[in-house]
Amino acid sequence: MVPGLTASLPALDGPALRLADAVGEGPAVLLFVHADCPTSLLALRRLPAETPLPLVVIAQDTLPEAARLARRARPHARVLVDVPPYAVSREWDVTTVPTAVLVRAGGGPGRRVVGWDREALAGLLGVALPDEPPAQKPGCGSRWTYQEQPGGLDELEDMFERGWSDGLPVVPPTRERVEAMLGGRDPARSLGRVPPVGGEATLERVAACAVLAGCRPEHFPLVEAAVEAALDPAFNIHGINVTTQPAGPIVIVNGPARERAGLNSGMGALGPGTRGNATVGRALRLCLSLTGGAVPGGLDRSTLGHPGKVGLCIAENEEASPWPPLHVERGFAAGASTVTVLACDAPLSVSDHRSRSAEELALVLARAAEATWSPFWWPMDDDTLFVVCPEHAALFAAAGWDKQRLRREIFEAAVRPAGELRRGETTPLVRESCDDESIHKWSDRERILIVCAGGEAGRYSAVFGPCDGMGTRPVTREVRWST
């Protein structure tokens, strides 16, 4: 059988690409490699900046592995990814990597160079290669030949091979599990396209992500609402998914859904330990990275990321809170169940067992928040989340402070003269202001969100800095329980 060029492969530098479009009219050269093969790495590093024939690298890897390979080798060529089960490599009968295959004009296969053979590859590419040893080096077995070994890969390893993971084991999304997750919902209904690659978030794909994440069917309405909220243009998930900032989405759940889905809003509310919290947030992340293509090191360009990007879902402890919950503040009925998505950095814990007045404690919270995003970047334009523990909330409530009063006091406490803020990364406002002009940490007090969560003993609150400058706003959606 003559191998074809109709397959569509994920690309490291953009949307998936048909092989025919990658090689053009031909002739061209396909170079098959994989990330565990030192000879492949050698070949990629020796590729010239330009070749007379179009050159396309095909990596037999998962997307994260291919991204790591490209970062190490920095090849001067487009990299497409032949993910498991390596259909293109099988079709082209590539049993060793590296293998360079000439694609003739019109698409048929021509001669090939197997392993690293400097002279032969130079002849195929029509360009000189660096005159450095070794001149020849044997290659490695193609990935798909491993799968033919007796025993093969087990199901969980298969998920890693496909790249359907965030680095932790996942639950394989069998047809039966996905149908149970859907619970009769229309699998084709779309929640929208997920940036950056624009994969369509059909309920079936969202349910597959929920299965992978370890959700139970009673968690799915929360996942559905969270994906829907994240795709609201006001959230700007495109920017959040591709930014070099560490921030990721946090899901805040309010209302009866917390109990129905078995979420923990009490002791250890920020995790770990509760399946619902851990899996709902993880399902949203998997939808963003798999359906949306925001793969760390690929199109997710976050310099560091943060541990909460695996998934972060918290529930407000409405029972221990002296205040109206977040969803009521945002215009929903107290009996409604909602999810609110917010883009945040990792949390900064704030210990305070000594403050005896509301003013003193508000100052402590404000000082902690001053360090977020960047210590001299004042004001911040995007939203900061304070998770106030029940003991701290009780102290504020005893002083007669509601959430709005606490928001105002934190805002007023986080203020400095511009002259103190001209260090490192600061804002145009600070640079242009007189030394004694007062600058607040936030451009608007409404950029401060407050929820109450955590155990009833212990005085530890937390502040989540914003994904600043991203133009993102929190988005709340009501949870739909019916199908």
Place this chain on the structure above:
Amino acid sequence: MEYVSPLDPRVAQPVRPAPRPAGLAGRTVVLLDIRKARGDEFLDRLAELLHERGAATVRMAKETFSKPASGEVVAAVPLHGDLAVEALAD
């Protein structure tokens, strides 16, 4: 075993790169500022180097760095030049 894929196979939007130009002299290069901090400094220097090589430059800008360029900006870039450089900075 049959699995339900979380991936959308229909995201393919092939874009074939245009052929590289033979030279820069007499060409007009659109310098697209994505509005990241100091992107303008990068493009200023690039404009100097392009002018030395005989190219003209036109400056355009995205609405904000944090979102994709609007359709208007994408459509306008080829109307104003033969080549384009998009600045990423910080």
